[in-house]
Amino acid sequence: MTMTELHDLTLTEQAAAIRGRTVSPTELVDHHLRRIEESNGALGAYRTVDPPGARRAAAAVEARLAAARDDEELPPLLGVPLSVKDTWPVAGLPFTAGSAAFDDRTAPADAAVVGTLRAAGAVLLGTTTAAEFGCSSYTETVFATARSPYDLTRGAGGSSGGAAASVAAGLAAGALGSDGGGSVRIPAAACGVVGLKPSRGRVSPAPATDALGLATAGPLARTVADTALLLDVMAFSTPGDAATLPAPPAGYFRACAGRAPGPLRIGVLPRTEGQHPEAALACRRTADLLAGLGHQVTDAPPYDPAEYLADFSVLWSVLAAAVPVPPAREARLLPLTRWLRDRGREHDAVRLYTAMASLSATARALCHRYAHFDAVLSPTTDQPPLPIGSLTDPDDPERTFLRMLAHTPRTPLANLTGQPSISLPLHRTPDGLPIGVMLTGRLHEEGVLLSLAAQLEQARPWPRHAVRPLAARPERTAR
Numbered sequence: 001m002t003m004t005e006l007h008d009l010t011l012t013e014q015a016a017a018i019r020g021r022t023v024s025p026t027e028l029v030d031h032h033l034r035r036i037e038e039s040n041g042a043l044g045a046y047r048t049v050d051p052p053g054a055r056r057a058a059a060a061v062e063a064r065l066a067a068a069r070d071d072e073e074l075p076p077l078l079g080v081p082l083s084v085k086d087t088w089p090v091a092g093l094p095f096t097a098g099s100a101a102f103d104d105r106t107a108p109a110d111a112a113v114v115g116t117l118r119a120a121g122a123v124l125l126g127t128t129t130a131a132e133f134g135c136s137s138y139t140e141t142v143f144a145t146a147r148s149p150y151d152l153t154r155g156a157g158g159s160s161g162g163a164a165a166s167v168a169a170g171l172a173a174g175a176l177g178s179d180g181g182g183s184v185r186i187p188a189a190a191c192g193v194v195g196l197k198p199s200r201g202r203v204s205p206a207p208a209t210d211a212l213g214l215a216t217a218g219p220l221a222r223t224v225a226d227t228a229l230l231l232d233v234m235a236f237s238t239p240g241d242a243a244t245l246p247a248p249p250a251g252y253f254r255a256c257a258g259r260a261p262g263p264l265r266i267g268v269l270p271r272t273e274g275q276h277p278e279a280a281l282a283c284r285r286t287a288d289l290l291a292g293l294g295h296q297v298t299d300a301p302p303y304d305p306a307e308y309l310a311d312f313s314v315l316w317s318v319l320a321a322a323v324p325v326p327p328a329r330e331a332r333l334l335p336l337t338r339w340l341r342d343r344g345r346e347h348d349a350v351r352l353y354t355a356m357a358s359l360s361a362t363a364r365a366l367c368h369r370y371a372h373f374d375a376v377l378s379p380t381t382d383q384p385p386l387p388i389g390s391l392t393d394p395d396d397p398e399r400t401f402l403r404m405l406a407h408t409p410r411t412p413l414a415n416l417t418g419q420p421s422i423s424l425p426l427h428r429t430p431d432g433l434p435i436g437v438m439l440t441g442r443l444h445e446e447g448v449l450l451s452l453a454a455q456l457e458q459a460r461p462w463p464r465h466a467v468r469p470l471a472a473r474p475e476r477t478a479r
Contacts, residue, residue, distance in 0.1 A: 006031045007170035011226035018079035025058040025079035032081045036171050044144035045165040047086045048094050049126040057123040078121030083172040085163045086127040098130040100142045100332040101325050112206035113217045120233040129162030132337045137404045148190050149466030154385035157190035159183040164191040170465045180215030182411025185423035189380035189436025192425040194227045195220045199444045200418030201243030203234045214415045222464045224454040228257035256447035257454040267300030267373035279379035282427030282435040305409045314355035317344035339397035363417040380423040380436030420446040425462045
């Protein structure tokens with residue numbers, strides 16, 4: 001196997017190659033590190049690259065393989081190179097959360113979900129560029145701008161933009177992101193990969209908390225099977241989590257992705273005003289495909305973002321304001337973040353509680369409205385990947401916020417209800433830009449959603465990653 005082919009392997013294939021001893025962990029890691037060195041300057045995917053740490057981990061995997069018995073069960077991600085969004089602490093690496101306010105901070109320990117990836121044998125290549133505090137649906141920071149590998153003039157989405165770009169460009173086999181209003185699914189759509197927001201309580205947020213119930217860790221990968229494999233590893237709870245789910249049996253989600261879902265009832269959300277024709281076409285073609293696969297496909301009732309917008313904005317601004325920033329460093333924050341924090345400080349405890357109660361009632365109403373369906377279909381975003389800077393207005397951050405929500409009016413719904421939701425790269429525009437299609441399933445039923453997604457992938461396969469060459473440009477990303 002030649003070095004130029006290694007990144008073409010899916011995460012599942014890379015894991016199998018390591019376990020089968022047809023590829024050495026060091027060979028695989030060195031290949032990805034070279035790709036990062038060649039392409040990251042143009043792509044802006046990685047915030048910090050850790051060659052020494054990745055090579056030490058690869059050497060440890062080689063030692064483990066050499067000592068393993070023939071009948072020994074090896075960890076599922078053994079030797080697989082992954083990236084981690086820079087909103088998750090990775091021990092010993094810079095932990096900026098996308099902000100110049102924390103440009104000198106180092107993570108003292110791994111987040112719990114990062115620890116589970118290591119325990120499963122993954123090799124962590126580094127941390128990826130993230131929107132400041134995860135606040136925006138684009139990833140344009142003081143450190144770098146994450147770009148879609150399909151067109152470097154367009155953004156990778158946010159807030160897990162760097163994570164999605166790293167996977168789409170073959171700079172990692174998979175990635176850990178997070179999703180509080182669409183932050184895994186939006187970048188997945190912009191970069192042509194799979195992005196899953198799991199059910200509330202499926203993945204522990206430790207050492208952080210999700211007291212407001214919006215955010216969760218989520219995997220990004222090139223295939224549904226890869227996504228399921230990552231979720232199998234990530235699915236766990238720790239004592240003290242605000243929401244918890246029982247751990248599924250080992251390999252449960254991979255098994256779901258390998259079997260047919262059976263006939264399901266699919267609801268299609270109506271087209272919204274301002275939706276790009278290609279986004280509408282992506283949804284319509286997917287609905288036709290689902291009907292051809294034997295599912296019952298019907299129109300779903302509409303919804304109005306005004307049902308949640310005011311209360312959601314309260315929670316979003318309070319989350320931004322709750323990040324402890326030294327007063328002397330507030331001026332380092334981006335305009336949108338400062339505006340959100342100012343708004344968040346205006347809300348007292350009664351307003352926050354009222355917003356949370358109202359959103360809980362809204363979530364119940366939405367669940368009842370779509371209870372007839374096993375999954376609800378829509379475009380992930382209303383537009384193809386947007387040109388860099390098109391959402392931001394530095395002189396009017398409120399306008400930035402409203403533009404952001406208008407671009408992604410449906411992704412926050414699953415964060416409100418806690419339901420699982422997945423973005424699939426099922427469509428391309430005539431000029432080759434990816435368009436994501438989103439399926440939102442029943443609460444706690446990621447297995448059904450993954451079965452359905454895998455069926456769609458088999459019926460209409462998509463490119464595994466962007467193939468356009470990326471121009472190299474020096475950028476200080478290595479430690």
